[in-house]
Amino acid sequence: xxxxxxxxxxxxxxxxxxxxxxxxxxxxxxxxxxxxxxxxxxxxxxxxxxxxxxxxxxxxxxxxxxxxxxxxxxxxxxxxxxxxxxxxxxxxxxxxxxxxxxxxxxxxxxxxxxxxxxxxxxxxxxxxxxxxxxxxxxxxxxxxxxxxxx
Amino acid sequence: xxxxxxxxxxxxxxxxxxxxxxxxxxxxxxxxxxxxxxxxxxxxxxxxxxxxxxxxxxxxxxxxxxxxxxxxxxxxxxxxxxxxxxxxxxxxxxxxxxxxxxxxxxxxxxxxxxxxxxxxxxxxxxxxxxxxxxxxxxxxxxxxxxxxxxxxxxxxxxxxxxxxxxxxxxxxxxxxxxxxxxxxxxxxxxxxxxxxxxxxxxxxxxxxxxxxxxxxxxxxxxxxxxxxxxxxxxxxxxxxxxxxxxxxxx
Numbered sequence: 001x002x003x004x005x006x007x008x009x010x011x012x013x014x015x016x017x018x019x020x021x022x023x024x025x026x027x028x029x030x031x032x033x034x035x036x037x038x039x040x041x042x043x044x045x046x047x048x049x050x051x052x053x054x055x056x057x058x059x060x061x062x063x064x065x066x067x068x069x070x071x072x073x074x075x076x077x078x079x080x081x082x083x084x085x086x087x088x089x090x091x092x093x094x095x096x097x098x099x100x101x102x103x104x105x106x107x108x109x110x111x112x113x114x115x116x117x118x119x120x121x122x123x124x125x126x127x128x129x130x131x132x133x134x135x136x137x138x139x140x141x142x143x144x145x146x147x148x149x150x
Numbered sequence: 151x152x153x154x155x156x157x158x159x160x161x162x163x164x165x166x167x168x169x170x171x172x173x174x175x176x177x178x179x180x181x182x183x184x185x186x187x188x189x190x191x192x193x194x195x196x197x198x199x200x201x202x203x204x205x206x207x208x209x210x211x212x213x214x215x216x217x218x219x220x221x222x223x224x225x226x227x228x229x230x231x232x233x234x235x236x237x238x239x240x241x242x243x244x245x246x247x248x249x250x251x252x253x254x255x256x257x258x259x260x261x262x263x264x265x266x267x268x269x270x271x272x273x274x275x276x277x278x279x280x281x282x283x284x285x286x287x288x289x290x291x292x293x294x295x296x297x298x299x300x301x302x303x304x305x306x307x308x309x310x311x312x313x314x315x316x317x318x319x320x321x322x323x324x325x326x327x328x329x330x331x332x333x334x335x336x337x338x339x340x341x342x343x344x345x346x347x348x349x350x351x352x353x354x355x356x357x358x359x360x361x362x363x364x365x366x367x368x369x370x371x372x373x374x375x376x377x378x379x380x381x382x383x384x385x386x387x388x389x390x391x392x393x394x395x396x397x398x399x400x
Contacts, residue, residue: 012203019204020211028277038278053207054200063196090317091280138195142188 001136003126004059007119011072012056014099018049029097033082034089051075062137069127076120083113226355227289227298229260230268235397236373236390239270241359243367244286245279245313248380250306252368255383259390267390271302273355274367281313281321284343286352288325291342292334300332 018026027045030036036044055075058068083096087109096112134140240256242249260269273289275282285305292301305312305328315321322343329339342348362371370377372389373396379385 016207019207031277032280050204053204057200057203058196061199063192063199139192142192145188 001134003122004062004065004137007072007122007126008056008059008068010056010119011052011075012060015049015052015056017099018045019053023049026097032091032097033086034091035082035085062134062139065134065137065139066127066130069123069130073120073123073127076116076123080113080116080120083109083116087113227271227293227302228268229299231265232268234266234268236263236267236393237270237371238267238386238390239272239371239374241272241274241355241362241364241367241369243273243275243279243282244289244302244305245282245309246276246367247309249368250309252380252382253303253306255386258383259386263390266394271298272359273352274359274364274369275352275356276367279313281315281318283349283352284318284322284325285312286355287343287348288322288329288339290348290351291339292329292332294342294348295334295338297332297334301329301334304328304332 023042023045026049027041030041030045030048031038051071052075055068055071058064059072079098096109098112132143238256238259242253244250256269260267271289273286275286289298289302289305292298305325308324308328312321312324315324325343326336326339330336359369362376368382370382370386370389372386373393375389375393377385377389
């Protein structure tokens with residue numbers, strides 16, 4: 001439950017910040033990675049921020065918990081890949097594009113990778129040890145209601 | 151009368167095993183229907199929850215944008231009297247070659263019009279320019295020491311030198327050298343370039359530019375009206391003259 005709330009909370013918070021602040025700040029961070037054609041960056045960035053919010057909400061509340069956990073794991077893998085290629089190519093990242101400019105964590109690209117790897121390990125452990133109906137989740141409430149009906 | 155219907159096996163005719171299988175099949179079907187119903191409820195519930203959260207965030211974001219993004223919170227580097235009848239506002243990027251080429255034009259215009267024009271500089275560092283942000287930050291730090299335009303000119307004059315730097319640190323060292331050259335207090339400059347307040351000031355300029363639909367650099371506004379594309383020496387002069395005429399007839 002702690003892993004769910006911490007990891008889901010981070011995704012929810014960072015997603016909210018990205019929506020609240022000028023979107024160009026996030027789009028610029030994405031462009032700095034030089035992985036996507038510039039023309040699709042606004043569409044990709046706008047989708048990403050809402051996906052982060054959706055997955056964060058689902059993981060915290062424990063609704064479609066497995067799906068949310070897999071989604072977040074996928075995003076973490078994507079972030080680690082993007083950061084690693086930026087470091088390998090010697091790209092200058094003015095901001096990792098993680099938490100926007102409202103919260104400045106003062107992180108270097110390698111410390112962001114470390115943070116993402118820690119989150120990835122936590123999510124992997126969570127997925128491996130996940131029970132069909134986990135406590136304190138909405139999934140568990142639905143499962144209970146279905147067994148009562150039967 | 152003949153009966154053509156297909157004879158059905160009465161349940162009594164089924165063996166116990168077959169009856170059990172039939173019941174199991176029915177139970178499975180029932181369970182599948184129940185599961186589908188629950189899945190639908192979960193999907194609807196998820197959409198409603200996410201919709202509520204996203205809705206709140208979007209409302210907050212819109213409220214912030216209407217207030218923050220359109221109001222210039224911090225002062226911009228400027229030249230000319232505050233009460234000048236014409237305000238020439240530029241959105242510029244220190245790493246943009248056209249901006250470097252156009253700054254002497256602006257300088258000449260300011261000289262020619264004297265107190266009639268006030269010039270306001272705004273940062274709009276483009277993401278494809280990797281040292282544009284540190285250059286903008288260096289400029290803002292010079293502004294804090296009232297020497298913005300001194301450093302501004304050097305940064306543009308030496309654009310080719312610092313944009314060839316292989317790392318951000320190397321570019322930063324060059325900006326520090328230029329800053330020292332124009333007589334900035336280097337202790338204050340050193341702590342300024344890492345300050346979040348200064349980075350926020352650059353972001354504020356960007357947000358303001360976007361609110362004014364600035365898409366590239368240089369972009370000029372004369373008394374709030376955007377100025378057409380190059381040649382700037384002609385178009386800026388014409389826009390300033392028009393603005394002066396307009397204020398004279400008022």
